[in-house]
Amino acid sequence: MDVNWLDANYLPWLIPVPPLISFMLIILFTGRNKVLSHSIGVGSVVLSFLMAFGVFLKATGTDDFGPNAYGDSIKWMDVGLSEFRMGVLVDPLTAVMLFMVPIAILMIFVYSVGYMGAYPDDDPHKIRYSRFFAYLSLFAGGMLTLVVADNLLLMFMGWEIMGLCSYLLIGFLFEKKSAQQAAVKAFMTTRVADVLMLVGIGYLYAEAGTLSFRDILYNAEVLERLGNSDLTGYLGLSAASIIGLLLVIGTIGKSAQFPLHAWLPDAMEGPTPVSAMIHAAAMVSAGVYAVIRMFPLLEAGGNPHHAEYTAPLILMGVIGSITALGAAILGVGQNDIKRVLAYSTISQLGFMVAALGIGAYVAAAFHLITHAFFKALLFMSSGAVIHAMEHGEHAAEHGHDEHHAHHDEHAHDAHAHGHSSYTWADLNAKIEHGIEAGHLQPGERTPYGADYVGPNGELPDDAEWKTSIPQGLKPDFVAKPNNIALMGGLINKIPVTAYAMLAGSASLVGFPLITAGFWSKDEIIADAMTFITNSGQFEGHSPWLHMLVFFSLVIAATFTAFYTTRMWLLTFWGKPRSAMAEHATLMNHVDEEELAQAQTPLKRFWLQYSNSALMQGPLVVLAFFAIFAGFVGIHGDFPVLEWFTGSHNFFHEFVGPSLLHEPATIPFKIWPVLVSVLAFSIGAGFAYLVYGVPRDSYEKDPVQNMVGDPVWQALKDRFGFDTLYLATFYRGFEWFGRVFSYRKVDKETIDGILETVAVVFNNIGEAIKRFNHVIIDGVGDGIPQLIGLSGRWFRNLQSGRVQQYLLFTAVMLLAIGLFFVLRVL
């Protein structure tokens, strides 16, 4: 095979490969060496980044790239007379993803080196340090596979590999019951959607005979045939609608949309870089990316710009609106910094899904990109905050000296054991230490909460499944280092993080004109608002979905501004509200002696600040994109700025041609901009009024006073969805499996019937045996017995006494004579 691997046509094949190889290398070979492992991980992502950037440059440099998208494929499956081809495709949508994803992933990897490195040696984070980078690599490989895939099946492979990685990473601290359960919850909830999506993919393959994006989505004839509702009879929907519904359900699971959103807040059990990976660069974006990718199929047979909504579009519009608004409201009631961000993620994804429901293809893609940057930034910032708080917690409770002594002891242990500092004794000591200190609660942030009995213990009589929610997953549980009520004043402790997070928050709330989030959110709202600004386009149809989306999103945007501002102010503003916040820092644990030995200032700096730099460096890079990434997508006719943009909306003009029929830009109107600014001002302004005034304590939140305790409790309980699902689906399914399927059906009914049959046959056998015994054996054995018996009896006759013989003879003669006499008569 004559392949020039430097040819740009082959480059897309190679993009996902380095992280996948990195995964294998770390798992199989380098697991023991932490530095080598993270070097391989970061190196592989750098390679992918360079290749992806090359592809991106080539794509943006090509005129009229949409119709000239390129790809390559190999034969993957022979079935019947046709074949299934797997391959890669680079079109404008892929190209922008290839810009965003590798940058975000690279930043997450660099950050992870600092984040994971900052844990003490005996912490499970540090013990499984190499494995973390292996999982992260696999995750990156899966995401990049998904992005470059040229068909739905390969995309689904990347999709599911990420599902597995998120399971492994959320459950990274698998000692914790809460982490285990959160991991299972995430995997199972998304699997509900995935299996239906799988059917959708199968149906699409059966109908279209191919799964290639280009052959289906860029092919008017196929789209028309699938969109024709006369051909299939199911519920009066077209094949495209049914497939579309199933695919959208897949996204509802993956992107945590209502009603399958409940897994995402719990996914915060994973280490923070994982949250960034899941919520920003990869997994949840993948869900939205999938529907953006499949958009032509979803709208086949309809036209949202004329308010002819197809079933998948309605599903997206309605679900997206509910999710955007509901999650934004829930975001207000959270005190865990990561959960605030989790709800904001759900909400923002709702924005994108809703936007797609009304056909705002480019706007949804644009928001996907900007959101990925600022949300990765926010999560990584929150990780830095939590780290600083954890350090502060440690320092506050033990004092610096004691801490250092403790640390030295461990370092000494490590040397004593030679290869690893990790022993069972260490771990148990840590557990006991934590319990004594009182800040470790069983089943919480400790390795407690198991429900097994070991090799020798006594098993409980009945196999009751323990389904109680572990402490860490209780809706109103907030871990101390994550609690924004206990923070405050951190802007003085970790200023770089504070300003980076300010940039991210500003982008999230859509701070007018200078943030990326403003431009992308504004574009969605402008699209939704066309029912006012450009009602002519609907040609008399009722644009009810546009209205629904518009009002939900505007209200959601207001709430977003409120809770984000609240979060930032509570974290960084005012003065420290706890000893942890007082002592918060990102500096390394370094002992003085080592510091004194350092030769150069650079080395001294690195000893003290390496983790701090590794964590905060990526924040600065992402902050840049969180602010400036939006300028590529400004409406061409925006007042004043049109002088700079030359009346071009670069993003729209580049991404739009991914579709066969390039979506038209809507004419510029000032109203949507004003609405966006108004939503921001109300939300953020109100939050500043409430939280801008420094307080000593937030034991009782001001909002709680305003809305009343029941509402506040409902917010903290996440409107009760988790409890409801646990009580209905989980327990119902569990009953069905354990009691109905296994005990009632298999054991009692089927085996019962079998046993009855066995008993019947056994009895028949017994009966035959007895028959043998009595009749056949009786006859068989009876004849010889009878002969013997009669022989014995006759022997008695031969007594040898003549008198007796005479008597017998006389009797016989009498009898015979009597016989003849009777005959004659």
Add this chain to the structure above:
Amino acid sequence: MGSFISNVLNFLILWPAIGAIVVALLPSNQPNLARWVALGMSIPSLIISIGLFYAVMNGDPTASGYHLEYVSEWFPEIGANWHVGVDGISVTMVLLTALLTPIALLIAFEHTENTKVILALILFLQMGLVGVFVALDMVLFFLFWEIGLVPMYFIINQWGGANRKYASMKFFIYTMAGSLGLLLAIQLIGFTVGDVKGLNGPTFDIQTWHEVWPQIGRETNLPGENPGEILGVSYTAVKYYAFLGFFIAFAIKIPVWPFHTWLPDAHTEAPTAGSMLLAGVLLKLGAYGFIRLVIPLFPEELASPRTLLSVSDLNFTFAQVMAGLGMLGIVMGAFSAWAQDDLKKLVAYSSVNHMGFVVMGIAVMGVWYSVMWAQSPDVNDPVLALQMAGQGLEDEDIAKYRDQTQLQAATIDELTSDDQKALAQVKLDAELDMDENMQSANVALNGAVLQMFNHGLSAAAMFLLVGALYHKAHTRDLRRFGGLWHIVPVFGGLFVFTSMASLGLPGLNGFTSEWMIVSGAFPYFEVMVLISTIGLLLTGAYILKGIQKVLQGPPNPDWIEYHEHHHSLEISYRETIAIAPLVALMLITGLYPNWILPVINERVYHIFSAFIR
């Protein structure tokens, strides 16, 4: 050399038997000798099987679609020949058998009592399994079918767990009960076909059966005094009961829900090597029987509509029943697996779940094969074809297709049977998308065969791992485990990998075949496929339960103590070597299934296209 190649299938059957005898004759007091001799004897089979696989991949089949056929007179008195041959489907199974046998032998090394006997039994079992897959004569088929039972009975009965007597008895009696009907049906068909062919006695040649038996009763010029009857009973009824005999025998073996309850017991009580072969290969015999025998012999019985309890609205076909049972296997198997506290039983139930997909794929084959058969020139019954495809002739069809048919009558009942045929043909051509249905059926059956192979790999690997843990920990109770990942990192990694393959993670083997079956079956059985997704969902639940309950959790001090002072829990080198080929194949098949699919597809396509006019 030429004679060896033409005898290669005989070699594959007889070599393991020779191996078994050799091992059995070795001195009992030298178990190590027996171990290595047994392993050594199984390697040539593997090498030859790989060669055979490539020969089938690259060679051209005969007109009947088989490779390397070999016929020799064997039992002329009863008309049985030694007739063997392979096609793409059977060679896949032969490869699976030859691959799993050495691995099972390697695992059976762990037995210290009567070591050489269990090794010999495993080799003997291999003979029976290969024999079933390559037999093209029904007497031969049945012989090997029964031979497969005996060694497995003894393996469970002698080396099994605490409840082994019950489990082995249940396994043996259940399968024997199924075989009884099969044996009777084989005799019946053999004599009838011989009769029809004008032979002097019965014939048991499978290819002859395929040609003759389905047509019997449809032709007018039948021999005998009473045409249309056999032994005074109508052919329809005879064929129906013969069909039931076949159906139940193979359904028990797969096992199709609700004939499955022998499986959890047998799998759980069998020693590890036995479970591996039981799940890996023995279950495939049933599915293979369906593909090779039931569907080609009984298309009419399988797919023509019947009424339930004589209520005319309650129409069903056996193909639908089969798909429904497949669905129940998928769903209920997953639920029952989830309910287990015994890890091995959990894995055993997962076989019910996974084989449910195979059943569903085979049901699709049943529908489409029957439609093609009814349309073939020999049968030429478009009305039946239409019914088999799930449609019927309605009165309004006359009006709809009046232009093409020029029929004047207003209702179906007024038409002559020829007119009905003409109308049905027009409707078939107009409303049945031949290409699409053909493609879907191809996808489904390819998927079913691939799923048989994939399940062979992943189920064997799962049982291997469960056995590896049980052998050291002496318990399989999930409530006792937990926190083992700290102690056994290598085992943990392998366990997660294999579990994920079993779960159907894309990129690993199980996904490809499950997706193919879902895709191929959806156009035929939409609702059932949708309900089956509950089973797919629950697959995740029980797999994750296994991982969570075994590996996750804080390090358990009791197990650490056990690990350090009693017995290492980590997987041994021998077991790692045994599982390595399975792991490699699971990954390779997941990433590039086309190393095996063309071979399967050749035969699958041949099956469906045999009737194309």
